[in-house]
Amino acid sequence: TQTVSQSDAHVTVFEGDSVELRCNYSYGGSIYLSWYIQHHGRGLQFLLKYYSGNPVVQGVNGFEAEFSKSDSSFHLRKASVHWSDSAVYFCAVRTGGYKVVFGSGTRLLVSP
Amino acid sequence: ETAVFQTPNYHVTQVGNEVSFNCKQTLGHDTMYWYKQDSKKLLKIMFSYNNKQLIVNETVPRRFSPQSSDKAHLNLRIKSVEPEDSAVYLCASSDYEQYFGPGTRLTVL
Secondary structure, X not given: OOEEEOOOOEEEEEOOOOXXXXXXXXXXXXXXXXXXXXXXXXOOEEEEEEOOOOOEEEXXXXXXXXXXXXXXXXXXXXXXXXXXXXXXXXXXXXXXXXXXEEOOOEEEEEEO | OOOEEEEOOEEEEOOOOOEEEEEEEOOOOOEEEEEEEOOOOOEEEEEEEEOOEEEEEOOOOOOEXXXXXXXXXXXXXXXXXOHHHOEEEEEEEEOOOEXXXXXXXXXXX
């Protein structure tokens, strides 16, 4: 059974700051990791994914994430946040089947 | 650009009534999902269909039933709603990434 943990429920930063949102997973086999963003009142939107290869993957709007097998982590980062990045961010794990497990989400607030 | 469509956007009903939610995707994917998102934003998978076949059926009350007429449509029916069914119901279409609709917010009075 795969699990996904997002340890920070809330993160607050100022516009222009860098930010890292943490995601840890538990699963022994091959997995497909992804991040999604949910703005208020909207559905989730895909940001980026990792399956194999370069452990640092680039996504939309300047987001990147780094996979670490040793730490069982897939943290999301952005070098300089904008107020429009305020949203809830979800980490997700998919195994070889069709089941997808989402983390509990991290609410990012970017203050002007 | 929206490619996963959900209707209605909102629905308010009373305990014991039956409701149906519709979802359509224009992405050509074979797999579709229903998720329930509660007031704390927790997202739980309910059902998944692949090419009209049920492939994931999580532990949900029996009053919930998915319905798929073709691989582009996946509807959700709830017989006799309960107060704890109040939530946002999100439909998604998938190859490997998930493409979500805007959600249907259900309020049970």
